[in-house]
Amino acid sequence: MSTADLGFARVDLDREDRQGLPEVVYGPGKTPAQVAAIVQTLLAHNTGPVLVTRVEAEPARAVLAEVPGGRYSPGARLLVWRPAPATAFTVAVAAAGTSDGPVAEEAAEVAAAVGFSVDTVTDVGVAGIHRLLAEADRLREADAVIVVAGMEGALASAVGGLVACPVIAVPTSTGYGAGLEGVTALLAMHASCAAGITVVNIDSGFGAAMAAFRLAQVLRRSR
Template sequence: MNIENLRNLLEEVKAGKLELELAIERLRDLPYEDLGFAMVDHHRQLRKGFPEVILCKGKTIEQIVAISQRILSKGSNLLATRASYEVYKALQPIEPTVRYNELGRIISVVQTPPEMREGILVVTAGTSDIPVAEEALETAQIMGNQVERLYDVGVAGLHRLLGNREKLFKARVIIVVAGMEGALASVVGGLVDKPVIGVPTSIGYGASFGGVAALLSMLNSCASGVTVVNIDNGFGAGYIAALINKLG
């Protein structure tokens, strides 16, 4: 339930259009709903501005479907990360409008279209970083942002990045997704006067240590304005980018 839905419900009670007991029944599960294996946080949209997001990794398909049904029953939008194609197929019968971004392994359902605003750019160093970038993109989009892509412009060929510098200058928030040595976040951070969110990925060879090398490189960036999320955490980058873009 979002603030607008809550306001409408209370207005109906005030106007005598809705019986008090029926309103209480609708609000009964507002804080959370106990499914036995999950406490679904229906109050999160009121607190945070966006409903609970499902991390599919480690959950059974039955659990994911049950949680999704409860979130959707409240009229909320749905976002499920690290989702398989099998999860997507299981959700189709209960919600035909469900979307699946196969590259980003992310599922979304939009029941209440958000007001969209421009300003977020997602940049990748290489094509192999695109799955993490797509997770960030889908997250920011469902939170009300029009997101631009700029893919495969890493430091092995900086002319590709510089040839698209107008996109960098136009953006309000930039997400930079890079594996290997993770240098692209610092390069972008040194070119622009806006927040840069670095996302290290686990792409790389032995001494990249599954993304640790890129993570440490980004954390030690000399370029001001670069902040960093966890390895492969496209969702976290997209979420914070959406919050930043909403401020101005």
């Protein structure tokens, strides 16, 4: 396995061969110059999409000045170069509330960047269950559903009971005191009576999209 030693980072050059996608860069804690150097290395040694997550607008502009050709999504805080063309694999992203929007947008933008067709369904939390039921057929058409919910996290169980496809649940830090900044939703999703739900880390829209990507990789190999 080969790496590129940049002094401040050892860039994994073979991840695309092993997993189907180049190493993804986590933006926080890195200077724009460091991010730019990593991105340039990944672009030079790989053919697939190059992503930088959790990057704010000002450093994103600085990185794009050094490495043109990328696109910045401010809501998702995501930089993307060389996005993959859309495939027939469809991911629905269902957000419980408007406050869950940034995490849902991260999931949707990452999913689109790695080549999924994305359908985003917003504000379908269980406090108004009719809103979810009205979109049930739309969710059933997806190959995977990413559910993004804070507070008590019940949307994941509700969706899990409505669809047959894989459900990937993202607890968010949205909510009041006893929500414990997403811990309550996290535990509720893990304890769901809807069997087989996958649960990722709090606020990790990126992690949910990558769980769907791994699933799609297996399906592609089996065809």
